[in-house]
Amino acid sequence: MTALALQALWRDRWSLVRWAVGITALVVALSALWPSIHSVDGLQTMLEAYPAALRDAFGLDQISTGAGYLDVELFSIVLPGLFSAFAISRGARLVAGDEESGALLPELVVPRPRSHLLAAYACATCAEVVLLGVTVLGAVLGCSAVLAMGIPLGRVCAAASSVVVIGAAHGLLALAVGAATGRRALAVGVAGAVAVAGYLLHVAGTLVTGVAPWGSWSPIHLVLAHPGLTQGWSATWWWVAPFSVVALVAGAWSFERRDVHLT
Amino acid sequence: MTDRGAARVVVRGLGKDFGDLRAVHDVDLTLRSGTVTGLVGPNGAGKSTTIGALVALVRPTRGTVVIDSHDVVRDGARALAGVGYLPSVFVGRAASTARRYLDDLARLRRLSLTTTIGTLAERLRLDLDQPIGHMSHGTRQKVGVVQAFMHEPTVLLLDEPTTGLDPLVQDQLWQMVDERRDAGAAVLLSSHVMSEVQRAADDVAMMSDGLIVLADSMLELTRRRSTRLELRVLSPPLLPVLRGIPGVRHASVSGHQVEVDMTGPTSELFTVLAPHGIESVTCHDDDLAAVFADLCGTPTEREKP
Structure with missing residues (x-):
């Protein structure tokens, strides 16, 4: 299984490098704006005039601090969105994309159950997202040191982990749907819809009291309700794991029993 | 080692429906050790679906497929241990070189086949260090042939194997098929090029509209033609x-x-x-094409007005 996962990682190495470079550039560009934002007079007073629900929803309370600024600018929507997009594209391609192209056929006619392949590809998807998370960790730590943002190492680790959890959850869902159906577009569509719906539920749950109890059904809410950069690690993030496990088990069950496209 | 002529693959009552479409029905087929069986028929006859069921890519709606005493649905991992399969359209991994791709496939089988891969590549004049994505269709097909033969399969399933291959490489392929047969493998060769089947096969099964309309030895067919x-x-x-x-x-x-x-x-x-x-x-x-045309009620080239 390790060999299979490493093979998948090796095939994706250049794409991963491109994503890592792009995300590092984004972190550096947004962090570079921090000194000018920090020096705006009366920013905190202005933000305090906003409705409390709005401040909560978008984490505006601490925007005048380095951690609060990066939390709003990077970790509340941009990085969760990018990590989800990256992981969904990987997860959807690893079984469904390869099946549609015909590349998967010889790899399924081997003395191994298909669920081994799926488990290895799940590991590869998680590993790719973790590697991207390590890139974010390095970029934020570097920017924090250079621009004197004063963010502790533990908080940066927690924030990077939070986007890894969000990305992995959506990537594994795309992988599971792809394995269950063999259709890449469907895998991207379902996982993308879950990500968007999860984010909307998170925002709506913060703004509207009646929707709040439903927030725990959103993987994004489970993570973003406790932002790592300002609040540190949270055990509620790991409640995302059962979503992924259920999706993968269902995907594996269907993958073992369905027809594979012969192209 | 299995006795020559012993049944390696036994297909009984195989049927496959796609919704309302009956793609394959009531197929009985036995592939024997040391025998090449030709599976012939026009496009859409059900040949690829039948082979797909043999390698567990397609789940039968009815019937059973047993390879070396293992049911491919219930015990696919064991059934596929000795199977070599060349799909009708071989794609491979565009980003990998042929060498890396073939090594990866060997590792999936928990084997190290570097020497065998090198020997087969030399026979087929295949450059193993070229990325598969840069290869022509015919060169990619050679990679497909190597991956099907490299683990010395005891059951070899070839779906339109000569597509895109030049005549010299085709000759090598037929030699390799003969060698596997002589080593006791059961070979199934699907093609709609009748001359290929006539050259290589010992037995012939003819498919039309999802049914096997004739299964006999090439010798008997020759006698009856x-x-x-x-x-x-x-x-x-x-x-x-x-x-x-x-x-x-x-x-x-x-x-x-x-x-x-x-x-x-x-x-x-x-x-x-x-x-x-x-x-x-x-x-x-009359050649095999005429026998097939006679069975399916379609005119041969010679009989067309």
Whole structure:
């Protein structure tokens, strides 16, 4: 299984490098704006005039601090969105994309159950997202040191982990749907819809009291309700794991029993 | 080692439906050790679906497929241990070199096959260090052939194997097929190029509309195929005499020209015609395509107006 996962990682190495470079550039560009934002007079007073629900929803309370600024600018929507997009594209391609192209056929006619392949590809998807998370960790730590943002190492680790959890959850869902159906577009569509719906539920749950109890059904809410950069690690993030496990088990069950496209 | 002629793959009552479409129905097929079986039929006959069911890519709606005593649905991992499979469209991994791709596939089988891969690549004149994404269709097909043969399979399933291969490489492929057969492998060769099957197969199964319409040995088919003779004689014979010769299916006389369609030995025909002064003889043997056309009710190229 390790060999299979490493093979998948090796095939994706250049794409991963491109994503890592792009995300590092984004972190550096947004962090570079921090000194000018920090020096705006009366920013905190202005933000305090906003409705409390709005401040909560978008984490505006601490925007005048380095951690609060990066939390709003990077970790509340941009990085969760990018990590989800990256992981969904990987997860959807690893079984469904390869099946549609015909590349998967010889790899399924081997003395191994298909669920081994799926488990290895799940590991590869998680590993790719973790590697991207390590890139974010390095970029934020570097920017924090250079621009004197004063963010502790533990908080940066927690924030990077939070986007890894969000990305992995959506990537594994795309992988599971792809394995269950063999259709890449469907895998991207379902996982993308879950990500968007999860984010909307998170925002709506913060703004509207009646929707709040439903927030725990959103993987994004489970993570973003406790932002790592300002609040540190949270055990509620790991409640995302059962979503992924259920999706993968269902995907594996269907993958073992369905027809594979012969192209 | 399995006895030559022993059943390696046993297909019984195989059926596959896609919604309302019955793609394959009631297929019975046995692939024997040391035997090449040709699976022929037009496009859409169900050949690829049948092979897909043999390698567990397609789940049968009805029936069973057993390879080396293991049911491919219930015990796929064991059943596929000795199987080599070349799909009708081989794609591979565009970003990998052929060497890396083939090594990766060998690792999936928990084998190290570097030497065998090198030998096969040399035979097929394949550059292993070229990325698969940069290869022509024919060169990619060579990678497909190597991956099907590299672990010395005891069951070899080849779906349209010569697609895109030049004649020299095709010759190598047929030699490799013969070697696997001689080593005791059961080989299934699917093709709609009848001459390929005629050259390589010991047994033939013909498919049409999802059914096997004929399964027999190539020897028996050859024996049953008809011969068409065109003769020029000095004096015309009587038509009823010609039609009375055993094996004659059709006879006509037009002036000094005699045409006879017959199966089996032709010696009695020549005995009857000898007194009429035979000036010339032209003989046409029906090939596998004619047998298939006869079974499926479609005209051969020769019979088309």
